[in-house]
Amino acid sequence: MRRLPRVLISFLFFIVPVLFTSCQKPYEFDLPDFPGSRWYKGNTHTHTFFSDGDSSPEQVTKWYKDHGYQFLVISDHNLLTVSEKADQLTDSTFILITGDELTINFEKHPVHINALNISKELKPLTDTTLVGTIQKNVDLVNQSGGLAHVNHPNFRWALNYEALSKTNNYKLLEIYSGHPIVNDFGGGGYPSVEQMWDMLLSDGKRIYGMAVDDAHQFKGEFAPHRVNPGRGWVMVRAASLNGDNIVKSLDAGAFYSSTGVVLDDIIIDAKQIKIKIHQHSDFKYRTEFIGDGGQVLAESEEINPVYTLNKAQKYVRAKVYDSMGAVAWVQPVFIKKELNQ
Ligand SMILES: [Zn+2]
Numbered sequence: 650m651r652r653l654p655r656v657l658i659s660f661l662f663f664i665v666p667v668l669f670t671s672c673q674k675p676y677e678f679d680l681p682d683f684p685g686s687r688w689y690k691g692n693t694h695t696h697t698f699f700s701d702g703d704s705s706p707e708q709v710t711k712w713y714k715d716h717g718y719q720f721l722v723i724s725d726h727n728l729l730t731v732s733e734k735a736d737q738l739t740d741s742t743f744i745l746i747t748g749d750e751l752t753i754n755f756e757k758h759p760v761h762i763n764a765l766n767i768s769k770e771l772k773p774l775t776d777t778t779l780v781g782t783i784q785k786n787v788d789l790v791n792q793s794g795g796l797a798h799v800n801h802p803n804f805r806w807a808l809n810y811e812a813l814s815k816t817n818n819y820k821l822l823e824i825y826s827g828h829p830i831v832n833d834f835g836g837g838g839y840p841s842v843e844q845m846w847d848m849l850l851s852d853g854k855r856i857y858g859m860a861v862d863d864a865h866q867f868k869g870e871f872a873p874h875r876v877n878p879g880r881g882w883v884m885v886r887a888a889s890l891n892g893d894n895i896v897k898s899l900d901a902g903a904f905y906s907s908t909g910v911v912l913d914d915i916i917i918d919a920k921q922i923k924i925k926i927h928q929h930s931d932f933k934y935r936t937e938f939i940g941d942g943g944q945v946l947a948e949s950e951e952i953n954p955v956y957t958l959n960k961a962q963k964y965v966r967a968k969v970y971d972s973m974g975a976v977a978w979v980q981p982v983f984i985k986k987e988l989n990q
């Protein structure tokens with residue numbers, strides 16, 4: 650048999666596979682990098698009696714450590730709470746990440762911005778407009794090296810979609826809060842916070858949704874009307890359990906938010922979003938895959954739902970419901986560019 654010319658060999662072995670691969674990937678996605686193989690459970694919004702909570706930092710810390718969390722941010726109003734007794738509860742299985750809830754009013758609008766993983770206390774800034782007030786405080790957190798999340802937009806109907814769409818350089822938005830008077834679900838002409846999230850994502854903003862407790866009350870009766878812990882949290886995939894890694898993963902969208910649904914894995918590649926739901930008891934599950942404008946693109950009743958990505962949407966995110974009403978929110982996948990057009 651005659652030997653193939655070198656040029657033809659290199660074409661067959663190198664160029665053809667490259668061409669084939671690029672045909673397979675007609676779109677580019679911004680895929681979250683999920684470092685490591687462990688999920689860490691945490692709450693990024695909680696108060697102690699150093700601001701308006703009812704318990705000491707160590708009592709609050711102990712509650713989270715005893716209830717299966719791996720990290721906690723104590724976010725007292727305009728205060729960087731430090732407690733030696735709380736620090737003594739930290740170890741290789743549980744850490745505290747520093748925080749501060751920047752708390753200020755613009756006219757009657759409460760503007761609350763959480764600062765995560767900060768090295769010094771931050772005091773909120775004022776401005777002559779609502780957007781300016783939100784922006785200045787987000788910028789302050791960013792400039793200090795911390796990570797900002799915008800809190801409970803519908804609390805006193807303070808931060809509407811217009812204001813949030815004009816504010817830049819924030820990546821995290823509370824889409825679920827355990828606080829009983831923050832109006833997450835909207836109504837009376839006001840969109841829910843989750844609807845606002847979809848509106849912002851549809852505009853092309855890259856924002857990840859956070860579930861938090863905003864807990865204030867650790868004593869006495871635990872009841873829906875009280876401001877108790879254990880209602881909303883994040884599951885963060887990080888290389889290891891330390892503040893820098895956790896915050897880096899939050900910033901990259903390598904996490905999901907939950908009010909009870911546990912996911913064993915989220916696998917995202919250039920073709921598909923694959924979710925592996927953790928089966929609890931005999932619960933049943935339903936997953937919605939959601940795209941531009943909040944429209945439901947597909948539904949699945951499977952324990953391992955899969956969605957095949959395509960060019961039609963700016964983003965696709967998933968929401969998993971269990972048969973008791975708990976939810977997990979999978980962060981959006983952003984479709985960066987259509988290479989074929
Ligand atoms: Zn607040």
Ligand SMILES: [Zn+2]
Nearest residue numbers: 694696750863
């Ligand atoms: Zn708060």
